[in-house]
Amino acid sequence: MGTWFIVFGVIFLILLILASVKSYKRGRTADEFMLAGSNIGAILGILTFAAALFSAFTFLGMPDFFRVHGIGSWFFLAVSDSFMVFFIIWFSYHVRKKAKEHKFKGVSGMMVSIFGSRTVGYLVFANAFIFLIPYVAIQIKGVSIFLEATFPGFMAPWGWALAIITVMLIYSEIGGLKAIIFSDAIQGLILLVVIWIIGIASINYFGNISSMFAKVEEVNKALLSLPGPKGLFNWQFLIGSLIAIMMIPVSQPQFTSRIIIMKDLKSVHKMAVAIGAFAIVVIMPTIFIGMYGAVKYAGVGTKEFLSGALLFDQAAPVGALAVIGLIAACLSTTNAQIFALGAEIRSLLSGDEKKVMVKTKISIFIFAMIALVFSLVSGDELALLARVSFTGTSMMAPIILGGVISKSKPGKELVILSTSAFVILLASLFNIIPNELLSIKLDIILYAFLAIGVSVSLIIRKYVITGGDNDEL
Amino acid sequence: MYYLKRWRWLIVLVCIIGLIEYSPLIIPEGKYEPTLFGIPFSLWLGMIFTILVVLLTYLGSKIYLKVIEEGHE
Numbered sequence: 001m002g003t004w005f006i007v008f009g010v011i012f013l014i015l016l017i018l019a020s021v022k023s024y025k026r027g028r029t030a031d032e033f034m035l036a037g038s039n040i041g042a043i044l045g046i047l048t049f050a051a052a053l054f055s056a057f058t059f060l061g062m063p064d065f066f067r068v069h070g071i072g073s074w075f076f077l078a079v080s081d082s083f084m085v086f087f088i089i090w091f092s093y094h095v096r097k098k099a100k101e102h103k104f105k106g107v108s109g110m111m112v113s114i115f116g117s118r119t120v121g122y123l124v125f126a127n128a129f130i131f132l133i134p135y136v137a138i139q140i141k142g143v144s145i146f147l148e149a150t151f152p153g154f155m156a157p158w159g160w161a162l163a164i165i166t167v168m169l170i171y172s173e174i175g176g177l178k179a180i181i182f183s184d185a186i187q188g189l190i191l192l193v194v195i196w197i198i199g200i201a202s203i204n205y206f207g208n209i210s211s212m213f214a215k216v217e218e219v220n221k222a223l224l225s226l227p228g229p230k231g232l233f234n235w236q237f238l239i240g241s242l243i244a245i246m247m248i249p250v251s252q253p254q255f256t257s258r259i260i261i262m263k264d265l266k267s268v269h270k271m272a273v274a275i276g277a278f279a280i281v282v283i284m285p286t287i288f289i290g291m292y293g294a295v296k297y298a299g300v301g302t303k304e305f306l307s308g309a310l311l312f313d314q315a316a317p318v319g320a321l322a323v324i325g326l327i328a329a330c331l332s333t334t335n336a337q338i339f340a341l342g343a344e345i346r347s348l349l350s351g352d353e354k355k356v357m358v359k360t361k362i363s364i365f366i367f368a369m370i371a372l373v374f375s376l377v378s379g380d381e382l383a384l385l386a387r388v389s390f391t392g393t394s395m396m397a398p399i400i401l402g403g404v405i406s407k408s409k410p411g412k413e414l415v416i417l418s419t420s421a422f423v424i425l426l427a428s429l430f431n432i433i434p435n436e437l438l439s440i441k442l443d444i445i446l447y448a449f450l451a452i453g454v455s456v457s458l459i460i461r462k463y464v465i466t467g468g469d470n471d472e473l
Numbered sequence: 474m475y476y477l478k479r480w481r482w483l484i485v486l487v488c489i490i491g492l493i494e495y496s497p498l499i500i501p502e503g504k505y506e507p508t509l510f511g512i513p514f515s516l517w518l519g520m521i522f523t524i525l526v527v528l529l530t531y532l533g534s535k536i537y538l539k540v541i542e543e544g545h546e
Contacts, residue, residue: 071505071513071515071516071519072500072515074516074519074520074523075494075495075500075515075519078519078520078523079494079519079522079523079526082522082523082526082527082530083487083491083526085526085527085530086487086526086529086530086533089530089533089534089537090533090537093537093541208511209510209511209512210510210511211511212511213508213511213512213513214511217505221505222503224505224513224516225500225501225502225503225504225505225513225514225515226500226502226515227502233500235495238495238500239495242491242495265538265541266538269534269537269538270534272530272534273527273530273531273534276526276527276530277527279523280520280523280524280527284520287516
């Protein structure tokens with residue numbers, strides 16, 4: 001497999017270099033570097049959004065999720081994604097309109113402009129930082145574990161993590177967001193090909209799909225229904241996941257900015273539909289890999305399952321391509337998030353553009369280093385940690401959504417609502433307060449609290465304060 | 474107004490699908506039959522509904538552009 005790994009690795013590196021060189025432009029403006037000139041068409045838009053969304057978490061986390069928790073994983077991600085893309089149809093128009101009015105540089109900066117308060121911008125940034133860094137870290141962690149299992153004794157996990165971060169920083173520094181988008185496109189295609197090859201190989205192991213599920217039934221029939229063997233997929237978990245995932249385009253800046261920088265609304269809409277289809281196509285083979293694992297790797301750890309199913313049970317070229325696909329997936333998601341945090345910092349800074357860009361690039365480097373350190377101490381339950389990230393960032397949805405759809409200046413109560421929910425969620429994650437009340441999960445309570453609070457605020461402002469003029473609400 | 478009405482009906486339809494999809498009709502506890510080509514009950518129905526929502530998203534993308542052209546948002 002070593003030879004195949006070198007062959008595919010060299011091809012991948014050449015493609016990355018080409019992407020960086022093609023994107024590099026002497027004398028480019030800060031907007032060209034950070035926002036890719038805001039002229040992304042439908043095809044590149046689809047691939048970059050898909051690559052940022054379907055990351056190492058999909059490739060590693062979802063097969064393991066299907067293996068351990070069963071077919072309910074489809075509802076956790078694929079069903080939630082389908083509602084998210086429907087939501088994008090409506091949200092994209094409003095956010096793009098607002099972005100145009102407020103000279104978009106980043107979501108945090110846009111919120112400063114909409115609310116007329118720097119504190120709101122810092123709050124949105126702090127939330128993104130706190131919940132995206134662990135997400136970035138778990139991607140790096142997952143891939144490092146996988147690489148260590150693939151090449152035992154060659155390099156420690158921190159060495160692999162450092163190598164990934166270094167490559168990411170180099171090519172994003174050369175090519176900016178455009179290079180990242182090109183690399184996303186490469187990654188999206190590799191991921192799709194590899195995941196289907198391994199998915200089909202998993203079915204072939206049983207002969208056909210019917211035999212596969214029959215065998216799973218013999219091993220653990222609880223995997224074939226909800227709430228799954230460990231009872232994870234109860235209605236609270238599923239509804240909480242649905243809301244958190246639907247809010248991804250609102251509250252995760254790497255997605256919001258991708259919607260905004262696409263060249264027109266029609267392209268965004270094409271992208272949304274394609275992402276819905278892409279979600280089905282990408283998640284489906286992870287069911288097969290997960291069911292394969294449920295039979296062949298029942299009761300073993302994540303690391304042993306993944307290295308076995310994705311690597312050692314595959315033909316050498318497929319295993320090698322899986323390793324490259326995984327590195328590519330990790331690179332593209334990681335850099336999308338780190339770069340988005342850089343864009344958020346830039347949108348909060350003012351003054352000479354060159355100085356702002358220097359500060360932004362230093363920030364990107366610091367974020368990458370923090371993510372590197374965090375990856376060395378984080379856990380390995382990728383899918384669940386990803387969900388914490390989605391839930392955490394969704395607490396900012398009232399501020400961002402309220403700011404985007406409100407015609408007049410939104411009220412401070414939205415800021416108070418989001419801040420309270422953000423602080424309460426953090427307190428529960430650090431076990432300062434319990435994560436459920438009267439058997440109801442805290443995220444569900446917070447979503448209900450936010451939904452009621454935002455509705456009351458918008459209705460009062462529409463009918464009482466502005467006399468019904470705020471008709472976008 | 475013609476497309477705005479259609480857009481609103483589409484939202485209602487998607488909400489109804491959501492309610493059905495997360496109800497015990499589609500995800501009955503501990504039940505995995507009847508199967509379809511061996512695929513457990515909740516999974517094949519979940520897949521059909523997911524495809525349906527994506528198709529409605531396609532329809533929505535067409536209708537919503539007309540809603541904007543009509544001057545509504």
